[in-house]
Amino acid sequence: MARSPFLPAGLAGLLLAALALAMPAAAESVIELAAARAGVFHHLDASGRRALAVAGERVGLVWEDNRDGAPACHFASKTTAETGFREFRFGTGECFEPAIAADGADAFLLIWEDETGVQAARAGANGIGAATRLAPAGGQGAIIRHPEQGVIAVWSAPDGRWRRLWRARLDDAGDGGLIARAAAPVDPQPARDDQAYPTLAVAGPERHLVLVWEDRRPGHTVIFASRSADAAAWSAPARVSRNPTGAQPGGLGRGTGAMRPAIAAFGARLAVVWLDKRDFLSGYDVYAAFSDDGGASFGDDLKVQDSFGDAIAQWHAAVAGNPRGDLRVVWSDDRDGNADLWLNRPAGTAFGDDFTLPEVSGPAHQADPAIALDDAGNLHLAWLERDAGGATRLRYLRRPASGGD
Helix, strand or coil, X not given: CCCCCXXXXXXXXXXXXXXXXXXXXCCCCCEEEECCCCCCCEECCCHHHCCEEEECCEEEXXXXXXXXXXXXXXXXXXXXXXXXXXXXXXXXXXXXXXXEEECCCCCEEEEEEECCEEEEEEEECCEECCCEEEECCCEEEEEEEECCCEEEEEEEEEECCEEEEEEEEEEECCCCCEEXXXXXXXXXXXXXXXXXXXXXXXXXXXXXXXXXXEECCCCCCEEEEEEECCCCCCCCCEECCCCCECCXXXXXXXXXXXXXXXXXXXXXXXXXXXXXXXXXXXXXXXXXXXXXXXXXXXXXXXXCCCHHHCCCCCEEEEEEECCCCCEEEEEEECCCCXXXXXXXXXXXXXXXXXXXXXXXXXXXXXXXXXXXXXXCCCEEEEEEEEXXXXXXXXXXXXXXHHHCC
């Protein structure tokens, strides 16, 4: 911008400085991990939408695609300084719903479902270590490393008529692999309906393990939570979402639906985010609840998206936080005529205005986001972009914290 002839030089300099501070910093270049090919479909379907993680200066991403004719899982990673990802395939036979978590400063934990059952492994710059089988059948896995309790995995598996949540602690093997202890149900009471889509966090000063999941025991789908101080004894499941139970207008159903929870610790607080259909005429909305006591209790349900998104459905809600207290929620909706990614953050006791970014909005169909925030507040996003012919591509960006996002 040239200096205005109508402003003194000093004032023009101040104006330029103010404009520079007000303008968001540009994101790093978008990286395309998997290009669009006819007949190839990419999926970011991790339970809790945990398909993206940051470990120190390294970012890791997992997904599933059918580029070789059958569903297969892939892991890719890079450091902040590197311009491209290095990719590895994993799993035995057909592979589905891989999830990832940071493991120290430069490594990751993976959990997935393949032809041999529920599997877990460690991964890093040079690929994936030996797989450890957690169960002969099941899926929708979540995994995390607790600072004192070690590695904890949770997954959903058939138990008679219903799907039930199971947990196991994994010990570190001398060769860098993992050794699974015996699995046990999270809730010792027999399942009365399906338990699905678990996801984990470590929350609060006492660093409790907190587990949330989708549960149908009231006769409709709600969000439940349980926590543990030692990864062995878990509290009785407690309801998080307050979507109405009971017949809805017209006498239909047993209650409205809440599904696909995601969880994030931010500072000393905890956020659970989910998709909620209590306003059934407009489809699913994004809702959240906060905990200030390490997951022992949760506050009121809060609608995340602003009023501009109320008339249309939201999809694929994900959440990320970091130790300094940043929190971001992301989802996709088509309020502007095509699917874009939208974000929000807490503002006092509620949420602020929705915002999007140039890289994740526009004419193409952008959806299925995964999100991470590193300790410095830099925003990491991965998502799928679909063209008019239906082909999908997998994309990633990192936006510096100074970008105002």
